[in-house]
Amino acid sequence: MNDSAPDFAKGGGLLPAIVQHARTGEVLMLGYMDDAALTKTRDSGLVTFFSRSKQRLWTKGETSGDTLTLVDVRLDCDADTFLVRALPAGPTCHNGTTSCFGHDVSPSLGFLAELDALVASRHAERPAGSYTTSLFEGGIRRIAQKVGEEGVETALAAVVQDDEALIGEAADLVFHLMVALRARGIGFDAVAGKLAERHR
Numbered sequence: 001m002n003d004s005a006p007d008f009a010k011g012g013g014l015l016p017a018i019v020q021h022a023r024t025g026e027v028l029m030l031g032y033m034d035d036a037a038l039t040k041t042r043d044s045g046l047v048t049f050f051s052r053s054k055q056r057l058w059t060k061g062e063t064s065g066d067t068l069t070l071v072d073v074r075l076d077c078d079a080d081t082f083l084v085r086a087l088p089a090g091p092t093c094h095n096g097t098t099s100c101f102g103h104d105v106s107p108s109l110g111f112l113a114e115l116d117a118l119v120a121s122r123h124a125e126r127p128a129g130s131y132t133t134s135l136f137e138g139g140i141r142r143i144a145q146k147v148g149e150e151g152v153e154t155a156l157a158a159v160v161q162d163d164e165a166l167i168g169e170a171a172d173l174v175f176h177l178m179v180a181l182r183a184r185g186i187g188f189d190a191v192a193g194k195l196a197e198r199h200r
Contacts, residue, residue: 007079008035014050017082019092022071023117024110028092029100031060033082038073045070047086066090116178116188123182132179140183146176 006015014032021028031049033041037057040048044059047068051058061067068086075082093100122132135143150173157166178188 004075004079006035006038006075006082010078010080014052015080015082017047017049017084019047019068019084019086021098021110022085022087023113025113026099026110027101028068028086028088028098029060038082041070041073041084047084060092061089064090064094066092068092112174112178112188112192115175116182119175119178119182120187135176135179136183140180143176143180143183147173147180150176 008015011032013034015034017031017033019028019031020026031047032052033048034050037048037050040057040059046059046061047070048057048059050056059067067089068084069089071085071087073082073084088098091097097103119132122130123136126133126136135146150169154166154169154173157169161169181188181191
């Protein structure tokens with residue numbers, strides 16, 4: 001959070017808290033926090049609000065188990081709105097959707113973070129029957145070979161095939177590149193970070 005103190009007086013003791021998926025950027029929900037809710041969120045690591053209907057502190061998932069694990073809290077420039085970045089365990093909405101704003105509100109590029117998390121779990125758990133597991137079991141040389149094959153196929157598709165074929169080959173290339181990075185202990189976010197660094 002920035003150096004300013006939250007201006008709880010501006011909101012009559014409550015300030016809006018926008019919850020964002022820390023990996024994908026998807027807006028998950030809107031709640032309200034008072035000073036006690038903010039303190040409990042920080043101390044417990046689970047996102048907690050002041051429920052206006054219950055008139056008490058309410059930790060998301062206290063009944064359902066669908067919690068929000070805190071990554072960080074940021075305060076906006078006017079010190080009267082929180083941006084809470086969190087990782088959801090299960091659906092955020094009581095209707096069963098990831099976001100309280102319905103389906104398909106995640107930025108399309110945000111799916112890369114979801115896929116990277118899945119690849120990381122495959123690397124750690126190695127479930128039987130998984131194609132990703134078979135890649136990891138084959139070792140880095142086999143994975144690198146697949147990256148090379150997919151790179152050539154993508155280049156050829158760019159020259160001699162239609163857009164749909166190019167998109168498909170590019171998707172294969174990105175996936176196998178993600179696996180290669182993970183085999184070396186590197187998350188795809190490191191690539192995004194490097195691109196951002198070069199853009200500055």
